[in-house]
Amino acid sequence: MTENLTPRERTGGGLPVLQYWAEKTLSPQGLKLWQVLNHKSACLACAWGTGGQKGGFRNEAGEPLQRCLKSVEAITSELMPGLEGDFFRRHSLAELQSLTSLECDRLGRLSYPVLLTEGSSHYRRLTWTEVYEMAATAFSHPPESVASYSSGRSSNEAAYLLQLLLRALGSNNLADCSDLCHAASTVGLKQVFGSGTSMVSLEGLKAADCVVLIGSNAPANHPRLMNELIQLRERGGKVIIINPQIEAGLVKFASPAFPIKSLLRGGSDISTLYLQPIPGSDTALLIGLQKSLLEQNLVDWDFLKNHTDNWQAVVDYARQAHWETLTATCGLSQEEIEAAAALLGHCERVVFAWAMGVTQQANGVDNILSIANTALLTGNAGKVGAGTMPIRGHSNVQGFGSMGVTTRLRQDIAETLSRLLGKPLNLTGGYDTRALMDAAERGDVKTLFCLGGNLYAANPDLQQAKRALGQIETIFYVATKPNLGHFHGLGAKNTLILPVFARFENPHRTTAESGNNFVRLNESGSSHLQAPEADLISEVELLTEIAVRILGTEPVDWRRLQDTGYVRELIAQTIPGYEKIAELEQTKDEFTISGRIFTAPKFATPNGKAQMAVAPIPRLTAPQPADFTDQKNPQGMTLILGTGRSYGQHNTVVYQVGDKYRGMPHRHCLLMNPQDAKRAGFQERQRVTVQGDAGKLENIEIIFGNLREGAGFMFYPEANALFKAKIDPRCGTPAYKRVPVWVH
Numbered sequence: 196m197t198e199n200l201t202p203r204e205r206t207g208g209g210l211p212v213l214q215y216w217a218e219k220t221l222s223p224q225g226l227k228l229w230q231v232l233n234h235k236s237a238c239l240a241c242a243w244g245t246g247g248q249k250g251g252f253r254n255e256a257g258e259p260l261q262r263c264l265k266s267v268e269a270i271t272s273e274l275m276p277g278l279e280g281d282f283f284r285r286h287s288l289a290e291l292q293s294l295t296s297l298e299c300d301r302l303g304r305l306s307y308p309v310l311l312t313e314g315s316s317h318y319r320r321l322t323w324t325e326v327y328e329m330a331a332t333a334f335s336h337p338p339e340s341v342a343s344y345s346s347g348r349s350s351n352e353a354a355y356l357l358q359l360l361l362r363a364l365g366s367n368n369l370a371d372c373s374d375l376c377h378a379a380s381t382v383g384l385k386q387v388f389g390s391g392t393s394m395v396s397l398e399g400l401k402a403a404d405c406v407v408l409i410g411s412n413a414p415a416n417h418p419r420l421m422n423e424l425i426q427l428r429e430r431g432g433k434v435i436i437i438n439p440q441i442e443a444g445l446v447k448f449a450s451p452a453f454p455i456k457s458l459l460r461g462g463s464d465i466s467t468l469y470l471q472p473i474p475g476s477d478t479a480l481l482i483g484l485q486k487s488l489l490e491q492n493l494v495d496w497d498f499l500k501n502h503t504d505n506w507q508a509v510v511d512y513a514r515q516a517h518w519e520t521l522t523a524t525c526g527l528s529q530e531e532i533e534a535a536a537a538l539l540g541h542c543e544r545v546v547f548a549w550a551m552g553v554t555q556q557a558n559g560v561d562n563i564l565s566i567a568n569t570a571l572l573t574g575n576a577g578k579v580g581a582g583t584m585p586i587r588g589h590s591n592v593q594g595f596g597s598m599g600v601t602t603r604l605r606q607d608i609a610e611t612l613s614r615l616l617g618k619p620l621n622l623t624g625g626y627d628t629r630a631l632m633d634a635a636e637r638g639d640v641k642t643l644f645c646l647g648g649n650l651y652a653a654n655p656d657l658q659q660a661k662r663a664l665g666q667i668e669t670i671f672y673v674a675t676k677p678n679l680g681h682f683h684g685l686g687a688k689n690t691l692i693l694p695v696f697a698r699f700e701n702p703h704r705t706t707a708e709s710g711n712n713f714v715r716l717n718e719s720g721s722s723h724l725q726a727p728e729a730d731l732i733s734e735v736e737l738l739t740e741i742a743v744r745i746l747g748t749e750p751v752d753w754r755r756l757q758d759t760g761y762v763r764e765l766i767a768q769t770i771p772g773y774e775k776i777a778e779l780e781q782t783k784d785e786f787t788i789s790g791r792i793f794t795a796p797k798f799a800t801p802n803g804k805a806q807m808a809v810a811p812i813p814r815l816t817a818p819q820p821a822d823f824t825d826q827k828n829p830q831g832m833t834l835i836l837g838t839g840r841s842y843g844q845h846n847t848v849v850y851q852v853g854d855k856y857r858g859m860p861h862r863h864c865l866l867m868n869p870q871d872a873k874r875a876g877f878q879e880r881q882r883v884t885v886q887g888d889a890g891k892l893e894n895i896e897i898i899f900g901n902l903r904e905g906a907g908f909m910f911y912p913e914a915n916a917l918f919k920a921k922i923d924p925r926c927g928t929p930a931y932k933r934v935p936v937w938v939h
């Protein structure tokens with residue numbers, strides 16, 4: 196399927212990346228950039244995890260050259276000058292609302308607290324004392340109407356304090372960006388293995404002889420994971436890709452860690468086999484793989500009998516599923532599925548890795564269950580070099596979950612925290628991100644504290660997001676950079692933007708957890724933003740100062756918690772697996788969290804066995820013109836839209852407008868299959884309107900891409916104006932990857 200690619204499309208990484216590196220590191224900021232790159236702290240950008248005590252450029256195995264362009268971009272953005280003292284006097288809200296995501300980010304660093312009150316045209320500067328007074332009032336509302344949202348950039352220490360504060364107040368409304376991201380993985384994996392994170396360490400991945408990579412664009416979003424795939428191919432291993440879209444870098448990838456190969460061969464081969472299913476159909480494809488494994492006698496029966504429960508039901512379901520149903524649902528032929536089953540079934544140690552292509556679906560949890568079932572049928576769990584590996588998003592998003600920032604708190608942590616707080620925790624209800632938006636729209640939320648992120652632009656249906664946030668009395672946005680949410684996601688009475696230090700600037704040490712369950716220690720640092728113009732504080736100081744105002748020394752000494760060493764002591768006492776964090780500052784011994792990496796088939800379930808569960812074949816209905824138009828002969832076509840990111844953006848923050856790898860020159864493009872376009876009478880570069888169930892976007896440029904027929908792709912956050920997204924009720928995650936639209 197990859198033969199009709201242009202050379203540009205055939206290779207990810209490579210020249211554009213090197214050009215960017217050169218531009219940035221040789222710029223006037225270059226020196227500071229190099230200092231930060233070498234600072235002993237975890238990379239700001241993704242959760243693959245690079246940096247820390249082993250040095251800025253090293254991964255946990257100590258291997259060099261593990262920093263990627265995204266890391267440079269993220270740091271460069273934080274090194275921008277601060278907003279000038281009169282910035283908000285000179286620029287009205289109306290002006291700020293006309294900015295794009297990229298323009299918001301380019302304004303510079305937030306450097307002093309500001310407030311916008313109901314009806315006023317400008318944000319105005321505040322003192323921290325005024326901020327704390329407002330917080331004391333806002334947090335005194337009944338706990339059910341107080342909520343937080345967080346994004347995974349902040350430290351474990353800040354995350355721990357955030358949930359401790361909310362729980363001390365009696366609120367379980369701890370929404371987090373992971374609700375929009377890997378919640379399906381956490382829920383599905385916990386159900387099967389009793390542990391919601393990756394069971395594979397970096398070391399384990401290095402021992403695999405096959406990786407099945409599902410719904411991930413790792414070349415753009417987790418670039419240094421590609422080094423592992425390159426090395427796997429070099430040692431004769433196989434890579435099976437499952438993705439409706441051919442992503443250039445998943446076919447061939449040029450990594451700066453392997454400069455000779457990049458130069459001489461134009462990159463390293465990645466995919467052994469590339470399967471392009473219909474979007475949202477992965478469970479059908481995975482059941483097809485299971486059926487074929489059974490038919491080809493490639494099932495590890497001893498493993499199933501000894502180490503799993505409920506395997507018979509899963510086996511029966513796959514056996515009884517009809518090939519016609521499976522192939523019609525996923526759009527792949529029986530032969531293609533059989534080839535993939537043979538390939539992985541003959542490997543000894545298979546890692547199943549995945550990202551948003553399978554979690555952001557209306558049946559996200561089923562996708563995870565069926566991945567786990569496939570791994571278990573082949574005995575690929577609980578041994579070195581094999582297992583299930585969600586590829587996590589933000590650099591410390593997994594740490595937030597570990598620290599208890601979740602509405603679905605683990606029972607054992609609930610007990611330790613309730614002992615610490617000296618009272619039973621409120622674990623009922625609790626708004627996850629989508630529930631928070633709905634509750635806000637109903638008027639049930641009075642106070643919202645956002646520790647990072649961009650709640651407004653990250654949600655589907657931007658109109659609803661604006662309406663919902665507009666019902667909340669007071670919103671606190673704690674951030675390093677201005678973003679769309681600060682100007683569009685305004686509270687009813689008060690909106691505050693509170694500037695904080697970035698990870699490498701904090702006056703104290705902090706920690707972060709990678710997707711591989713590795714805990715890194717971030718050294719303290721300093722900021723280029725200095726008083727008197729700038730007036731920033733750390734997230735830890737902010738949270739504890741607020742807590743002191745409301746709770747004093749009850750039930751913990753909040754001010755003493757400004758010492759992050761003391762926070763780590765409490766983490767060690769209350770978070771299972773994190774015991775070693777208490778001594779981390781002294782030992783500098785960064786560690787893998789215990790109880791999560793399974794190298795023997797004994798899992799974290801009550802009886803130690805994996806709990807298999809049938810995931811039903813999804814019933815997908817293709818969108819129909821009648822869903823969007825009542826005309827008899829409408830001119831146009833329906834598509835299933837996947838929304839996602841380019842390598843030049845980090846979530847809602849756009850750093851570069853174009854996407855060279857996909858040939859999309861700007862943000863307002865619709866990537867689609869040329870055959871689809873031809874049938875509908877569209878030309879490449881034609882401008883069209885894309886209509887969803889929540890809104891439309893006009894003047895969108897058609898770009899031909901390598902997607903399977905019927906599928907389209909657009910960038911988020913812009914595309915969030917279009918649709919209302921179904922959610923998987925088990926995890927609350929929106930189906931951002933299967934959005935029915937009408938193109939005309």
Ligand SMILES: Nc1nc2c(c(=O)[nH]1)N[C@H]1C(S)=C(S)[C@@H](COP(=O)(O)OP(=O)(O)OC[C@H]3O[C@@H](n4cnc5c(=O)[nH]c(N)nc54)[C@H](O)[C@@H]3O)O[C@H]1N2
Binds near residue numbers: 242376439440
């Ligand atoms: N450069 C960059 N890096 C990032 C981020 C960023 O925004 N920019 N964000 C970070 C965060 S928070 C996250 S969560 C990760 C996201 O990392 P990814 O999950 O890799 O990113 P996405 O662009 O959301 O989409 C992943 C892939 O899913 C595929 N896909 C769509 N629908 C389906 C489907 O039905 N089935 C399958 N199998 N595949 C499908 C798409 O074609 C795409 O290649 O990246 C992190 N790293």
Ligand SMILES: Nc1nc2c(c(=O)[nH]1)N[C@H]1C(S)=C(S)[C@@H](COP(=O)(O)OP(=O)(O)OC[C@H]3O[C@@H](n4cnc5c(=O)[nH]c(N)nc54)[C@H](O)[C@@H]3O)O[C@H]1N2
Binds near residue numbers: 346551674
């Ligand atoms: N349509 C569509 N929508 C999606 C997705 C999709 O694929 N498609 N993906 C979803 C996913 S996977 C995710 S994770 C969410 C992302 O949603 P969020 O995590 O809410 O959004 P980000 O854009 O990552 O937030 C960026 C902001 O974080 C702030 N920030 C950066 N560093 C720090 C720090 O150290 N401390 C503090 N306090 N603030 C900081 C900056 O102000 C920056 O502007 O979006 C989701 N929305």
Ligand code: SF4
Binds near residue numbers: 263265266419
């Ligand atoms: S792969 Fe992720 S963690 Fe590693 S340098 Fe790049 S952005 Fe940072």
Ligand SMILES: [Mo]
Binds near residue numbers: 372375376377588589
């Ligand atoms: Mo994410």
